[in-house]
Amino acid sequence: xxxxxxxxxxDFRHKIAICKKEAKETKHWLRMISKANPQKKMxxxxxxxxxxxxxxxxxxxxxxxxxxNFDI
Numbered sequence: 001x002x003x004x005x006x007x008x009x010x011d012f013r014h015k016i017a018i019c020k021k022e023a024k025e026t027k028h029w030l031r032m033i034s035k036a037n038p039q040k041k042m043x044x045x046x047x048x049x050x051x052x053x054x055x056x057x058x059x060x061x062x063x064x065x066x067x068x069n070f071d072i
Contacts, residue, residue, distance in 0.1 A: 013065055020058035026051045 006012035027048050034044035
């Protein structure tokens with residue numbers, strides 16, 4: 001929602017980059033939770049995979065915007 005309300009293309013890219021960073025940070029914390037609470041390992045694994053998919057989606061959005069801007 002935040003990126004949809006961006007004021008410019010640059011602002012959109014910046015907000016998507018923040019989303020990607022947040023997804024990566026979520027993966028880090030899920031690994032930490034899994035280590036600290038082995039009984040939560042399967043749930044953390046499922047959530048980690050979802051965060052990974054979001055990371056890949058945000059990466060693809062950023063890459064496509066870069067290609068579009070540089071006519072690659």
